Amino acid sequence: MTSFKVVPTATDGPCREDSIENLKIPSAQEQFKSNHNGDTIVLGIEGSANKCGVGILKYSPPSSAETCGTYTILANPRKTFIPPTGEGFLPKETALHHQNHIVALVRVALLEAFPGEDKPESLLSAICFTKGPGMGAPLQSCAVCARTLSLLWKIPLVGVNHCVGHIEMGRIATGASNPVILYVSGGNTQVIAYSNQRYRIFGETIDIAIGNCLDRFARVVGLSNDPSPGYNIEQEAKKGSKFLTLPYVVKGMDVSFSGILTKVEELAKTERVEDLCFSLQETLFAMLVETTERAMAHTGVKQVLIVGGVGCNKRLQQMMEQMVEERGGSVCAMDYRYCIDNGAMICQAGILALQFGQITKLEDSWCTQRYRTDQMKTIWRAP
Amino acid sequence: MDSDGRDMVNVGTSKVEEKPQCCEVKIVFPTNVQAQQAMQVLAVDPEPTNRVAKKFRILQEVDPKNNKKYCMAVRFESNELKMLRVAVSSFLDYLALVIKTMEEFDTGMES
Numbered sequence: 001m002t003s004f005k006v007v008p009t010a011t012d013g014p015c016r017e018d019s020i021e022n023l024k025i026p027s028a029q030e031q032f033k034s035n036h037n038g039d040t041i042v043l044g045i046e047g048s049a050n051k052c053g054v055g056i057l058k059y060s061p062p063s064s065a066e067t068c069g070t071y072t073i074l075a076n077p078r079k080t081f082i083p084p085t086g087e088g089f090l091p092k093e094t095a096l097h098h099q100n101h102i103v104a105l106v107r108v109a110l111l112e113a114f115p116g117e118d119k120p121e122s123l124l125s126a127i128c129f130t131k132g133p134g135m136g137a138p139l140q141s142c143a144v145c146a147r148t149l150s151l152l153w154k155i156p157l158v159g160v161n162h163c164v165g166h167i168e169m170g171r172i173a174t175g176a177s178n179p180v181i182l183y184v185s186g187g188n189t190q191v192i193a194y195s196n197q198r199y200r201i202f203g204e205t206i207d208i209a210i211g212n213c214l215d216r217f218a219r220v221v222g223l224s225n226d227p228s229p230g231y232n233i234e235q236e237a238k239k240g241s242k243f244l245t246l247p248y249v250v251k252g253m254d255v256s257f258s259g260i261l262t263k264v265e266e267l268a269k270t271e272r273v274e275d276l277c278f279s280l281q282e283t284l285f286a287m288l289v290e291t292t293e294r295a296m297a298h299t300g301v302k303q304v305l306i307v308g309g310v311g312c313n314k315r316l317q318q319m320m321e322q323m324v325e326e327r328g329g330s331v332c333a334m335d336y337r338y339c340i341d342n343g344a345m346i347c348q349a350g351i352l353a354l355q356f357g358q359i360t361k362l363e364d365s366w367c368t369q370r371y372r373t374d375q376m377k378t379i380w381r382a383p
Numbered sequence: 384m385d386s387d388g389r390d391m392v393n394v395g396t397s398k399v400e401e402k403p404q405c406c407e408v409k410i411v412f413p414t415n416v417q418a419q420q421a422m423q424v425l426a427v428d429p430e431p432t433n434r435v436a437k438k439f440r441i442l443q444e445v446d447p448k449n450n451k452k453y454c455m456a457v458r459f460e461s462n463e464l465k466m467l468r469v470a471v472s473s474f475l476d477y478l479a480l481v482i483k484t485m486e487e488f489d490t491g492m493e494s
Contacts, residue, residue, distance in 0.1 A: 095476070096476070099476060099477075099479070099480045102480070103480075103483050103484055103487050103488075106484075106487075106488070107487060119490070121488070136431065137473070140428055140477070141476075141477070141480060143427075143428075144424055144425070144428075144477045144480050144481060145480055145484050147423070147424040147427065148420070148424050148480075148481050148484040148485065148488075149484060149488060151420045151423060151424065152420070152484070152485065152488050152489050153488075362423060362424075362427065363427060365427055366427050366428055366429065367428070
């Protein structure tokens with residue numbers, strides 16, 4: 001085995017399972033084996049967009065009646081495909097990026113999670129992978145790797161809905177048991193609330209996702225894609241001061257961003273980039289805060305969880321906090337490690353499915369570009 | 384990679400009636416198990432359009448030195464050459480990934 005320096009990607013301590021108030025984990029399971037320590041460890045592969053990530057997650061059962069089981073991330077390396085300024089990521093190039101990096105990422109994750117271990121794969125109980133939604137070719141690349149590992153190591157596969165992965169990661173990392181969820185990323189914009197074993201979509205975008213709107217705006221004004229277009233817009237927006245009126249499109253619980261993009265592209269010919277970034281952020285986020293508030297009022301829930309890549313944006317978190325504070329609630333937000341697509345979130349949703357007896361047969365392990373959040377039954381939550 | 388050239392790919396085009404364009408890809412694996420595993424992994428994904436059809440089978444061939452060879456053979460058929468090219472090209476990308484994963488993690492491969 002080649003030896004190289006492992007940069008730590010998992011630095012957080014264990015998360016208590018009782019904080020998220022799931023159902024009790026059934027004891028007898030035929031689908032998988034825990035390892036000789038009594039722990040259940042899974043490896044998760046994510047690659048639905050331009051990030052390719054591998055996570056390893058451990059569940060330690062309670063050691064006595066008084067203690068509580070915990071979930072710990074053992075490794076969570078990730079590699080991002082960054083297209084040149086002015087360009088977006090295309091399916092074929094992104095798939096090639098994932099194909100080039102996925103095997104090395106699995107190796108790096110195993111080295112970090114089990115240093116000095118001769119047969120790290122023998123400690124794993126399952127391979128989790130993203131079944132959808134996302135871009136077809138990148139998804140399929142990661143699924144092909146996951147399937148091969150599953151056959152080589154003779155452990156089951158667990159197909160995971162990407163959105164549910166985000167939500168479960170957010171719940172366990174912040175300890176929010178039943179929040180209203182704002183899921184904002186490059187491909188998705190949804191306000192979600194839980195009911196009867198499904199994450200129900202309360203409101204969503206009717207055209208493009210918020211991240212897509214930001215990415216395309218960044219392309220027009222020539223902002224770099226490194227580390228991400230959204231981050232660079234956030235930095236520029238801090239320098240902006242002049243508010244330019246943009247269309248504010250909330251239709252019931254749904255939002256629309258394409259008209260705003262057209263308008264802002266038009267204004268880009270005459271206005272300063274900083275002011276455009278500032279106005280764009282303010283308008284987009286206000287729309288999201290409005291629909292989230294309505295979901296809170298409807299469900300009577302006091303906690304809001306922000307997940308997805310755009311969820312790292314400090315201004316969005318700040319605006320959300322202001323609204324939630326006025327309602328006497330709290331916001332749970334995370335930083336870039338967990339907001340942005342990563343392997344550990346696929347592990348988290350996957351291990352829950354596994355522990356409750358749900359696995360994916362090899363012949364059913366195909367990927368799908370369309371897979372709505374409410375299509376995956378969350379059998380680990382109380383009906 | 385094994386010296387018997389698992390990544391050796393034979394590509395041939397010939398004519399059949401229903402789907403006039405076809406291409407068969409044959410990949411030699413060191414063992415039957417690996418050929419089967421590669422087939423299982425790659426056969427899961429349906430082609431994105433019905434304008435291309437693909438079929439998998441495992442062949443056992445004997446080389447001139449009388450050694451057994453295990454082949455995964457995949458036959459692509461289509462009415463359009465362009466579709467055929469796209470299907471074969473992306474198939475080869477996925478195949479390369481399977482082989483790369485096996486090379487890194489198949490501990491039984493050396494024995």
